Amino acid sequence: MKLSATIQDLKDGRIISVNLPIAPERIIARAKRDSWSDEDFAFIESTFNLIEEHTSLKVANRFAEMVEDVDDDLVKAVSDVTGYKASDFVDYDFNFSDCSLLPDVTTRRELGEYWIDELGIQNIPRDQLEMYFDYEAYGRDIDIENRGGFSEFGYIDIPN
Numbered sequence: 286m287k288l289s290a291t292i293q294d295l296k297d298g299r300i301i302s303v304n305l306p307i308a309p310e311r312i313i314a315r316a317k318r319d320s321w322s323d324e325d326f327a328f329i330e331s332t333f334n335l336i337e338e339h340t341s342l343k344v345a346n347r348f349a350e351m352v353e354d355v356d357d358d359l360v361k362a363v364s365d366v367t368g369y370k371a372s373d374f375v376d377y378d379f380n381f382s383d384c385s386l387l388p389d390v391t392t393r394r395e396l397g398e399y400w401i402d403e404l405g406i407q408n409i410p411r412d413q414l415e416m417y418f419d420y421e422a423y424g425r426d427i428d429i430e431n432r433g434g435f436s437e438f439g440y441i442d443i444p445n
Contacts, residue, residue, distance in 0.1 A: 397424030
């Protein structure tokens with residue numbers, strides 16, 4: 286995920302658009318300032334609005350490094366389901382590689398079907414399985430026991 290942000294210099298109102306991670310020296314040069322202080326600058330916008338106004342540059346840069354090789358939809362889905370912002374992901378040292386986005390799974394029944402298909406049921410024909418197995422209830426139980434949930438991007442599986 287490419288992370289960009291708009292930063293405002295609170296002393297003169299100057300707006301700076303940056304790609305993260307970025308060294309403070311680069312912001313200082315672009316803002317034509319002598320020094321960097323988190324109190325002198327505020328994030329006013331970021332990719333998916335994951336960086337809040339008073340997030341430190343250190344936290345914003347760390348988050349950008351965390352999501353650098355992660356699919357945009359996966360990051361957004363985890364944020365949608367957990368409510369986490371950049372600082373939460375950094376504080377919890379969140380590991381996106383533990384998560385799976387199932388874009389075609391949008392209901393509990395589809396979730397149950399997905400897991401049954403993944404686990405496989407040996408020697409039981411699909412039509413018999415359909416008659417006796419409650420996919421929706423199974424999907425509900427998986428959803429309840431998982432930290433993930435449904436998002437606009439599909440089901441996000443976040444193991445406990």
